Amino acid sequence: MNLLQQIKDSLSRNIGSFDHGVHPRHHKGQTEKLAIQRLPFGKRFVIPLGQHIGAPAKPIVQLGDAVKRGQMIAEPGGFVSVALHSPVTGRVTVIGSERYADGTFQDAIVIEADQYDPQQMDVNPIDWEALSMEDFIGEVQKAGIVGMGGAAFPCHVKYAIPDGSSIRYLLINGAECEPYLTNDHRQMMEHTEALLYGAEIVRQKLGAEEVVIGVEKNKPEAIVALQNAIKPGQPVRVAPLEVKYPQGAEKMLIKSVFNVEVPAGKLPRDVGVAVNNVGTIIAIAEYFQTGKPLIERVVTVSGPGVTYPANLIVPLGTSIREVLDYAGGLKDETRQVVLGGPMMGASIADLDAPMLKGSSGVLALTVHETERPQEYNCIRCGRCVEACPYFLNPARFARLAKARMYEEMAETYNVMDCVECGCCTYSCPSGIPIVQHIRTAKDHLRSMKGKVQ
Amino acid sequence: MTQKDPKLLIQPGPQLRQQMTTPAVMRDVWYALAPTTLAGIWFFGIGALLLLITCIATAVLTEWYFSPEDERRYFLGDGSAILTGLLLGLTLPPALPLWMAVVGSAVAIGVGKTIWGGVGSNLFNPALVGRAFLLATFPIAMTTWTAPGDFFTMPSSIFALPLMTGVVDTVTQASPLGLMKFEYTDTGFVELLFGNTSGSLGETSGLLLILGGLYLWWRRDLDWRIPVGILATAMAFSLALYMMDSGRYPGPIFTALSGGMLLGAIFMATDPVTSPLTPKGIWIFAVGIGFLVVLIRVFGGFPEGMMYAILLMNAATPLIDRYTQPRVFGRGLDTK
Numbered sequence: 180m181n182l183l184q185q186i187k188d189s190l191s192r193n194i195g196s197f198d199h200g201v202h203p204r205h206h207k208g209q210t211e212k213l214a215i216q217r218l219p220f221g222k223r224f225v226i227p228l229g230q231h232i233g234a235p236a237k238p239i240v241q242l243g244d245a246v247k248r249g250q251m252i253a254e255p256g257g258f259v260s261v262a263l264h265s266p267v268t269g270r271v272t273v274i275g276s277e278r279y280a281d282g283t284f285q286d287a288i289v290i291e292a293d294q295y296d297p298q299q300m301d302v303n304p305i306d307w308e309a310l311s312m313e314d315f316i317g318e319v320q321k322a323g324i325v326g327m328g329g330a331a332f333p334c335h336v337k338y339a340i341p342d343g344s345s346i347r348y349l350l351i352n353g354a355e356c357e358p359y360l361t362n363d364h365r366q367m368m369e370h371t372e373a374l375l376y377g378a379e380i381v382r383q384k385l386g387a388e389e390v391v392i393g394v395e396k397n398k399p400e401a402i403v404a405l406q407n408a409i410k411p412g413q414p415v416r417v418a419p420l421e422v423k424y425p426q427g428a429e430k431m432l433i434k435s436v437f438n439v440e441v442p443a444g445k446l447p448r449d450v451g452v453a454v455n456n457v458g459t460i461i462a463i464a465e466y467f468q469t470g471k472p473l474i475e476r477v478v479t480v481s482g483p484g485v486t487y488p489a490n491l492i493v494p495l496g497t498s499i500r501e502v503l504d505y506a507g508g509l510k511d512e513t514r515q516v517v518l519g520g521p522m523m524g525a526s527i528a529d530l531d532a533p534m535l536k537g538s539s540g541v542l543a544l545t546v547h548e549t550e551r552p553q554e555y556n557c558i559r560c561g562r563c564v565e566a567c568p569y570f571l572n573p574a575r576f577a578r579l580a581k582a583r584m585y586e587e588m589a590e591t592y593n594v595m596d597c598v599e600c601g602c603c604t605y606s607c608p609s610g611i612p613i614v615q616h617i618r619t620a621k622d623h624l625r626s627m628k629g630k631v632q
Numbered sequence: 633m634t635q636k637d638p639k640l641l642i643q644p645g646p647q648l649r650q651q652m653t654t655p656a657v658m659r660d661v662w663y664a665l666a667p668t669t670l671a672g673i674w675f676f677g678i679g680a681l682l683l684l685i686t687c688i689a690t691a692v693l694t695e696w697y698f699s700p701e702d703e704r705r706y707f708l709g710d711g712s713a714i715l716t717g718l719l720l721g722l723t724l725p726p727a728l729p730l731w732m733a734v735v736g737s738a739v740a741i742g743v744g745k746t747i748w749g750g751v752g753s754n755l756f757n758p759a760l761v762g763r764a765f766l767l768a769t770f771p772i773a774m775t776t777w778t779a780p781g782d783f784f785t786m787p788s789s790i791f792a793l794p795l796m797t798g799v800v801d802t803v804t805q806a807s808p809l810g811l812m813k814f815e816y817t818d819t820g821f822v823e824l825l826f827g828n829t830s831g832s833l834g835e836t837s838g839l840l841l842i843l844g845g846l847y848l849w850w851r852r853d854l855d856w857r858i859p860v861g862i863l864a865t866a867m868a869f870s871l872a873l874y875m876m877d878s879g880r881y882p883g884p885i886f887t888a889l890s891g892g893m894l895l896g897a898i899f900m901a902t903d904p905v906t907s908p909l910t911p912k913g914i915w916i917f918a919v920g921i922g923f924l925v926v927l928i929r930v931f932g933g934f935p936e937g938m939m940y941a942i943l944l945m946n947a948a949t950p951l952i953d954r955y956t957q958p959r960v961f962g963r964g965l966d967t968k
Contacts, residue, residue: 201650203648203650204648282642358648430961430962434961440961440962440965441962442962442963442965443960443961443962443963444962445962509637509638511638513638514638514639514640514641515640515641515642515643515647516640517645517647521645521646521647521648522645522646522647522648523645523646524645524647525645526640526641526642526643526644526645526647527640527642528640528642529640530637530640542647544647548647548648549641549643549647551643551649552649552653553653553706553709555653555654555655555706555710555751556654556710556750556751556752556753557752558654558657558712558751558752558904558905559752559904559905559907559909560654560657560904561855561904561909562652564909564910564958568961569960569961569962570958570959570960570961571960572909572910572957572958574909575909592957593960593963596960596961596962596963601645601646604645604646604649605646605648605649605650606650607649608650608652608653608654608656608657609653609654609752610649610653610654612644614644614645614646615644618644
């Protein structure tokens with residue numbers, strides 16, 4: 180295949196970057212030197228059933244059931260779905276509608292923690308080497324592992340390689356291009372062994388030749404820590420990458436590391452690459468080493484509105500309020516709380532909503548960051564065109580979307596290829612929310628498509 | 633609840649923005665034009681200052697008149713009307729009657745911009761629309777060039793009553809381009825560079841225009857490809873002609889420094905609204921202007937061709953944009 184040949188040609192080449200993109204200030208200084216701490220267990224844990232693309236999980240516990248920490252409480256609702264586990268030992272108190280981060284209500288399982296339980300877990304290593312590929316995929320699904328970078332795509336789906344294709348490279352995404360976030364940075368430094376162990380598991384299971392860990396150059400300590408931990412002869416290398424947003428977008432990362440473009444509508448596996456986030460690989464390592472499913476994750480709590488920024492291990496289902504309270508609470512000037520990074524994360528409506536598997540950060544922003552510039556007419560300056568990593572024409576999109584010419588956006592200008600990274604809005608001097616216009620257009624186009632069928 | 637929650641703001645991402653704003657871009661262009669403007673006033677005296685003020689005031693008033701009442705703040709706030717007025721003023725002959733400047737400036741904003749839907753929607757560079765209108769309407773006044781003179785002497789023609797032309801009483805002098813076109817006389821490039829020649833207000837000092845361009849480039853407000861493309865093409869084309877007949881055609885350096893070449897290439901053609909968006913399109917646009925300027929100057933009826941060259945390429949911009957869309961990431965790969 181031509182593309183595999185391309186990869187072979189560029190094997191030794193690491194161009195370190197993709198074209199276009201933007202350079203926001205990275206604001207990582209607040210937390211990059213802070214070791215990961217464990218957030219104490221709270222009382223009430225809310226586990227929404229649908230935390231990712233695909234089918235929601237199906238509850239397998241009853242109201243009032245006693246559950247143990249790490250016990251499965253909901254099974255996958257389909258192939259593109261993962262299991263859910265109790266983050267604490269306690270009792271199921273509600274199965275029903277609960278607050279979700281975006282302000283809506285969603286079905287969830289609520290667990291009240293047993294205040295007197297030590298919350299210890301038995302260590303049950305799983306012999307991954309003995310597992311068949313099918314069983315391995317089943318285990319990853321059963322462990323509830325999703326992409327930890329933010330999108331929370333069920334991880335095992337990526338490992339289900341159709342016949343005829345093969346994976347040559349396991350690419351581990353440690354770019355962490357979102358400003359403020361340092362959870363991947365800290366994990367690469369503190370959980371280096373687990374990362375390399377998990378990488379070895381996945382590499383062997385996928386039959387990949389090499390593991391490449393892509394890390395932006397603004398994390399030199401992480402690069403050194405990884406390089407020191409890689410044993411001679413181990414098929415792992417670190418690829419330092421230019422500091423540029425969105426370096427951690429899957430297809431941008433593949434371009435940066437292998438100089439290969441994943442064709443539109445195709446997946447990384449079509450060019451022989453599997454991409455996993457640092458946190459995902461560590462979660463897999465922990466599962467096979469100790470039997471601990473995905474019940475907690477590392478979260479960066481930062482931003483100018485947070486009193487004591489921190490990198491925390493947060494049991495999933497903890498409310499955002501508890502996480503912020505542990506970090507000293509919100510300063511009075513806080514205007515906005517964002518779940519995830521400031522570029523692609525979402526503003527949240529309610530601090531009582533739970534932390535999800537995909538919540539990489541909790542950021543508190545003040546007037547300074549949240550004030551929007553006055554919107555002026557587009558002067559066609561072209562900054563968005565120069566910023567778009569997909570080489571789309573955002574200026575055109577904004578104009579067409581305002582005229583509701585959504586069909587033309589799709590047919591002539593490939594709007595559906597947009598990954599909504601937000602570079603266009605970031606770079607616009609006229610303060611036009613371009614990516615929001617694009618989201619509107621894509622939603623409209625999707626709903627129209629649904630009607631036709 | 634332990635404490636009162638702050639009122640949380642919900643807004644779509646990205647939450648971070650770069651700091652540049654459109655009014656700031658416009659202000660940068662004012663600053664970049666400041667040396668040229670001051671030099672024009674220095675060379676041509678108080679009359680030039682009056683002419684510029686007239687142009688700017690008329691532009692702002694026209695914009696005010698045509699903008700919707702509740703949005704005037706933003707229409708005027710972006711600073712583009714002031715810029716259009718200033719740019720128009722810089723392309724006018726220093727002794728032009730003020731009432732003509734008023735007409736030109738009103739046309740620039742009214743016909744050049746507002747009827748298209750305001751900033752960002754116009755097809756042609758507004759200042760050049762105003763100038764083209766004036767050149768077509770008052771061809772004599774628009775091609776009467778005065779020599780730089782005493783600072784406090786005002787040419788009486790600028791106070792001509794509306795619909796009157798007025799007598800030009802100061803020393804008139806053909807512009808370097810006119811000398812070249814009609815008398816085949818070269819002007820030394822030192823004079824062209826420092827600006828002590830006759831011509832439009834803002835066209836005379838090449839050095840200050842380049843300085844302004846460098847400032848804009850440093851501030852990332854200017855697409856360097858446009859001036860570079862225009863100048864390179866125009867110089868290459870005129871070099872070819874010059875080598876054929878050096879007595880008849882001007883050399884490349886004269887071509888680059890004379891007339892509105894630098895003002896046009898650095899400040900007019902680079903108007904983002906009326907130039908293409910796509911990288912390939914920008915090169916086509918620039919090369920097109922460079923080629924057309926020399927073509928008009930050498931083979932056309934006017935000594936100067938910058939204005940028409942830019943306006944022609946402005947007209948082609950939507951077409952250029954349409955056919956030069958960059959290859960979308962992951963599309964059009966030659967696989968399978």
